[in-house]
Amino acid sequence: MSRRPYIREVKRSWWLGRRRYVVYMVRELTSLFVGLYCALLVVGLWRLAEGRAAWDGFLAALSSPLGVLFQLVCLAFAAYHSVTWFALTPKAMPLAVRGEPIPAKVIVGMHYGAWAVVSLIVLIAAGI
Numbered sequence: 438m439s440r441r442p443y444i445r446e447v448k449r450s451w452w453l454g455r456r457r458y459v460v461y462m463v464r465e466l467t468s469l470f471v472g473l474y475c476a477l478l479v480v481g482l483w484r485l486a487e488g489r490a491a492w493d494g495f496l497a498a499l500s501s502p503l504g505v506l507f508q509l510v511c512l513a514f515a516a517y518h519s520v521t522w523f524a525l526t527p528k529a530m531p532l533a534v535r536g537e538p539i540p541a542k543v544i545v546g547m548h549y550g551a552w553a554v555v556s557l558i559v560l561i562a563a564g565i
Contacts (some may be wrong), residue, residue, distance in 0.1 A: 464521045467514035474511040523548040 452458040484495035498504050526548060527541035 460521065464518060467518040470511045470514040471518055474508075474515070477507075477511075519552065523552075 452462045481495055481499075484491040499508065523545050527544045530544075532539045532544060
C-alpha cells in the first residue's frame with residue numbers, strides 16, 4: 438500500500454461536463470436571486486417603517502431602469518427555480534394513496550395548478 442495521499446485534481450468547470458450538472462448549478466444560482474429579492478422586500482418594510490420620505494425613495498429606486506431590470510431578472514430566476522423544483526418534487530417526495538403511487542405528472546400538475554390559483558388570487562387582490 439502506498440503512503441502517498443491520493444490527490445485528485447478538481448477543476449472549477451467540473452459542472453460544465455454534463456447538462457444535468459449545468460441545470461443543477463443554474464438552479465442553485467437562481468436561489469441567490471430569490472434570496473436577494475427577499476432581502477429587497479425586507480428593506481422595503483424597513484423603509485416603510487422609517488416614514489413617507491424613505492418609502493417614496495425606495496419606490497423611486499424600484500421604478501428606476503436598474504430597479505426594474507433587477508426585478509425582471511429576479512422574476513425570471515424565480516420562475517426557473519419554481520419550474521425546476523416542480524419537476525423535481527416527485528423524486529424528492531414520492532406520494533402514495535392507499536398504497537398506490539401517484540404518477541409524477543399528477544404531482545407536478547397539482548403544483549402548477551396551485552401556482553396558478555395563488556397567482557390569480559394575488560392578481561385579483563392587487564386589482565390587476
